[in-house]
Amino acid sequence: MTDTAHDLLAAAGLDPEIARRITAEATDGADDGELYLEYRQSESLMFDNGRLKSASFDTTQGFGLRAVTGELSGFAHSGEISESALKRAADAVSAVRGGRSGTYAATPAPTNRRLYGDDNPIGAPSFEDKVRLLAEIDAYARDRDPRVRQVTASLAATWQIVEILRPDGSRARDVRPLVRVNVSVVAGAGDRQESGSHGFGGRESFERFIAVDRWHHAVDEALRQALVNLESVPAPAGTFDVVLGPGWPAVLLHEAIGHGLEGDFNRKKTSAFAGLLGERVAAPGVTIVDDGTLPDLRGSLTIDDEGTPTSCTTLIDDGILVGFMQDRQNARLMGVAPTGNGRRQSHAHVPLPRMTNTYMRAGSMDPAEILASVEDGIYAVNFGGGQVDITSGKFVFECTEAYRVEKGRVGAPLKGAMLIGNGADALTRVKMIGDDLKLDPGIGTCGKGGQGVPVGVGQPTLRLDGLTVGGTDTRR
Secondary structure: OOOHHHOHHHHHOOOHHHHHHHHHHHHOOOOEEEEEEEEEEEEEEEEEOOEEEEEEEEEEEEEEEEEEEOOEEEEEEEOOOOHHHHHHHHHHHHHHHOOOOOOOOOOOOOOOOOOOOOOOOOOOOOHHHHHHHHHHHHHHHHHHOOOEEEEEEEEEEEEEEEEEEOOOOOEEEEEEEEEEEEEEEEEEEOOEEEEEEEEEEEOOOOOOOOOHHHHHHHHHHHHHHHHHHHOOEEOEOEEEEEEEOOOHHHHHHHHHHHHHHEHHHHHOOOOOOOOOOOOEOOOOOOOEEEEOOOOOOOOOOOEOOOOOEOOEEEEEEOOEEOOOEOOHHHHHHHOOOOOOOEEOOOOOOOOEEOOOEEEEOOOOEOHHHHHHOOOEEEEEEEEEEEEEOOOOOEEEEEEEEEEEEEOOEEEEEEEOOEEEEEHHHHHHOEEEEEOOOEEOOOOEEEEEOOEEEEEEEEEOOEEEEEEEEEOOEOOO
């Protein structure tokens, strides 16, 4: 994919042939490598407690030059795109070759597919209009209920141009918009205060997300969560059947299972799934994919950060482990094809195999029937933070909205519920899969190796039997 309107080499005054020659010299004898160029604009505004608390605008650019030999990578980066800076970087990365004379990996196949537009979302609406909108969100939330004590609203956008130049002269370019809107509400009654939040976004302009009905819904949803939590009671502790709601609760799937299905952890045999390819790792009916090809979604990419077109990669098919997410280096070392999952936070970072939009496909059960089937359990609708050990698969996740379920009826909201378990084990405990697949509204950011990248998650309503729930109420 090329776009001469966003040529970073031309903008820097650097001759493409000179850049290609330096890149070729730096990677001569290596197995792989590329010159990655980036230009990025970022803007964020936060309105808190009735006033504009922070606003920022930033422009960055630079390049990362990489040479890969076997399991080793030589990498250098600079915020200056120039011939002299590129030559200094080439001297640094060429040392990784170690006198080898390798066979250079083939260039990724080009694509004319476009999964999102290239309009810069930072330019419209204007800064003044954005501040005015945040003030309207604050006023609307406070007018909704007298128990509202604090409102925090934010708008954030980035506009990124990336270009990958390879030693054979091939160039791949992508222009990536990204926006996010978020509303948090704190409601109180007496000495007690509880919070709720709702956010949404994607790879497009602000226009669709700041429509009145959209931000009204965000405020109403954040307020609803806060008021529900005001009525919550201490969560029970013990072993329960757990129903996970559709959409964002798949962040548990992302963290507890998704990372374990990335190629590097399996090549190094540090994943709980290492060595299990072709074997049953989940209950029948469980199919999990990573799909970077869904238009306009936060985790989608036309090409990854190595120039490989993204794909829909099936990871688990009807309970059987069938594949992993791969960048170019790990794919070559494992003898498979790259899947378009080579991602990096910026030009100053090396690419790693990372998720895009990871979700479980729908089943055939009515969600109401799933809830009705639970005699004694927990219904988890929203999640906050959590901790995961990739090697063992053990996880602990905080439920920010959850309910007690008894004899098929959803009861009191719960406070302090924690789901505790092992990702690989949890997959085998899936007993019912709903027909209501839902993707998250566009709020996910994934951390790995000190890098953060935007991602998406999704799932239908799920019933998992016999999960450990941590809580403060030990009575059953």
